[in-house]
Amino acid sequence: MTTQLQIVDQERLKVSRYQIVNFCDRWKIIEFSLFGSVLREDFHPDSDIDILYQFAPNHGWSLFDIVHMREELEQMFGRKVDFVSKQSLQNPYRRYEILRTHQVIYRHE
Template sequence: MAMPTVWPAQRIAEFCHRWKVSELSLFGSALGDDFRPDSDIDLLFTFSPGAERSLLDLVNMEEELAQILGRKVDLVSRRAIERSHNWIRRKAILEGARRVYGS
């Protein structure tokens, strides 16, 4: 079962603006047939230039997104994926990601 098509675009845009996220993309099971009612949502993000966040900020961002989306969220930095030594994982995530917000 793929992720439901109802997407809270306005709330996601407000979230991204507030946290200075320039791009947010879905990846993983949320885009495929293996997405289940208990699946989390994997999100790839890019901060706007000059935005700096702490580890605690990232935890707060995940919690806020979980409230918006109604399920657990795994938030992953695009930069971390781009620097990954696991080229198979890197390629799968970057090529399969679907942008849901971009400013």
């Protein structure tokens, strides 16, 4: 089991790497990425945090569980979170842009 974690901008996120790794391990998330304004200069105190995630196969989570995860992340980050599944990216233009610009900050291999 290998865990890869890239540098997180703790000034913007206000969470530790440990918190992100712990969250991902508990919820069987194998890839956790940031995209959108959190990676750009137009990130402001009232901006939400856009998160792209991918679960481990056979994770077994319900929609209720996913809502709970989003609420947990909002509490952890202290702001609104847009919690987007990599598999749910259906619009080809949106998918292309997100996958082109996202930054993986946790990957479990």
